[in-house]
Amino acid sequence: xxxxxxxxxxxxxxxxxxxxxxxxxxxxxxxxxxxxxVAGNVPLPLTAKNARIVCELAGRPDxxxxxxxxxxxxxxxxxxxxxxxxxxxxxxxxxxxxxxxRDAHAVDFIIDTLRAHAPGTVTLCPLxxxxxxxxxxxxxxxxxxxxxEIVLMGGAYFEVGNIxxxxxxxxxxxxxxxxxxxxxxxxxxxxxxxxxxxxxxxxARNDAFRALATPVGIAVAQMTDFFxxxxxxxxxxxxxxxxxxxxxxxxxxPDLFSGRHINxxxxxxxxxxxxxxxxxxxxxxxxxxxxxxxGDIDAQGFFDLLTERLARL
Ligand SMILES: [Ca+2]
Numbered sequence: 001x002x003x004x005x006x007x008x009x010x011x012x013x014x015x016x017x018x019x020x021x022x023x024x025x026x027x028x029x030x031x032x033x034x035x036x037x038v039a040g041n042v043p044l045p046l047t048a049k050n051a052r053i054v055c056e057l058a059g060r061p062d063x064x065x066x067x068x069x070x071x072x073x074x075x076x077x078x079x080x081x082x083x084x085x086x087x088x089x090x091x092x093x094x095x096x097x098x099x100x101x102r103d104a105h106a107v108d109f110i111i112d113t114l115r116a117h118a119p120g121t122v123t124l125c126p127l128x129x130x131x132x133x134x135x136x137x138x139x140x141x142x143x144x145x146x147x148x149e150i151v152l153m154g155g156a157y158f159e160v161g162n163i164x165x166x167x168x169x170x171x172x173x174x175x176x177x178x179x180x181x182x183x184x185x186x187x188x189x190x191x192x193x194x195x196x197x198x199x200x201x202x203x204a205r206n207d208a209f210r211a212l213a214t215p216v217g218i219a220v221a222q223m224t225d226f227f228x229x230x231x232x233x234x235x236x237x238x239x240x241x242x243x244x245x246x247x248x249x250x251x252x253x254p255d256l257f258s259g260r261h262i263n264x265x266x267x268x269x270x271x272x273x274x275x276x277x278x279x280x281x282x283x284x285x286x287x288x289x290x291x292x293x294x295g296d297i298d299a300q301g302f303f304d305l306l307t308e309r310l311a312r313l
Pocket of ligand 1: 010011012013015016041127128244
């Protein structure tokens with residue numbers, strides 16, 4: 001099998017960084033065609049910079065990185081420095097990137113790449129607000145049917161909200177964009193909080209990253225250390241959930257995950273529940289299924305895979 005071609009659309013973010021590292025550590029299975037940065041956890045200049053910091057950490061300055069949309073469709077940007085720190089990548093002390101940003105806009109990169117490859121051969125991996133993807137779909141509707149699959153981190157049903165009582169951050173930041181993507185007809189796999197809250201970096205798992213004793217292993221341990229303070233205070237859990245790497249892990253090992261093929265609709269108008277992913281988990285409506293909504297993960301299998309792959313960088 002040739003490696004699966006993916007575009008990572010991201011707002012790094014410590015957990016985005018780990019998701020990117022896992023992809024770049026797996027060249028036999030994954031070919032990263034490029035990385036599209038979007039505003040989210042921190043503003044666009046920082047996410048575009050952080051994406052390049054991560055590529056250089058992985059020893060892959062050849063991966064093209066593009067800057068995309070700097071604000072949601074028709075809303076003001078909401079960021080999450082309270083979780084990720086001022087830089088978005090607080091924790092390790094990593095050097096500023098030397099590799100340049102590419103000239104093209106990330107939305108043009110997404111459109112051009114999908115048009116340049118055979119239909120059904122490029123997968124989109126959104127790890128942040130869906131602004132770039134929705135903008136590309138709106139501007140170039142012909143690309144939607146060319147997408148092999150969208151595997152995204154976002155939303156929640158049983159765990160409900162992390163940025164409001166009802167909404168998960170990525171969807172909340174740009175609910176109109178999420179609505180466009182969920183109605184697009186492209187095949188979608190969703191990693192909601194329901195599953196990412198089961199992928200917890202316990203002390204033993206963090207120690208395993210550090211024990212790699214490589215720059216990547218140590219940086220990942222420091223990132224998850226930083227991330228953890230926030231989640232431990234908030235949820236009282238045994239460690240921080242590693243949200244975004246679930247997306248990359250699904251590309252590598254879908255057998256680690258299970259879910260239901262159901263309808264997911266995004267709330268775009270209610271003030272109270274804006275950005276909620278209304279997931280018909282119990283199939284109580286006749287709305288047609290549009291997404292595989294993941295609910296469970298083999299967490300130890302996931303962390304074993306992650307640690308084994310990070311050791312390769
Ligand atoms: Ca993210």
